[in-house]
């Protein structure tokens with residue numbers, strides 16, 4: 001197989017979409033020193049990390065990533081928050097990854113999140129809620145491809 005087919009045309013993410021999800025440890029959790037605690041929760045729950053980077057979103061990146069929310073009143077606040085410092089982005093693999101990861105992170109608002117969930121443990125409020133988790137297999141594939149090239153996924 002050529003490099004082109006392996007790395008560009010057939011990124012591994014696309015081959016196993018139903019077993020993968022995409023996450024970000026958001027700027028609040030990075031600032032508050034929770035990267036290690038959150039990664040521990042993720043790996044203890046049986047997720048394998050297949051791609052990971054420490055990076056900072058530009059305004060343009062954040063506006064594109066959250067374009068679905070562009071009509072929401074909190075859009076500018078969300079973009080400002082997500083760009084104010086570094087994040088950790090990652091692709092995670094596990095059976096039933098999308099649904100199981102949403103259960104692990106808990107409700108958007110940490111006040112509503114179940115005990116033991118990542119947002120209950122580490123989020124500040126509905127805006128600064130520590131982690132992102134894809135809400136569908138389709139969005140997991142789109143979001144993973146937004147952050148990682150085929151050759152960064154293992």
Ligand code: GDP
Nearest residue numbers: 074077078107108126127128129131132133135
């Ligand atoms: P999620 O799928 O649980 O992350 O929730 P949503 O897709 O509804 O919202 C995306 C992100 O926007 C959330 O994770 C929050 O960071 C942010 N967000 C949601 N609701 C609010 C809000 O009322 N105010 C602000 N400032 N941010 C919000």
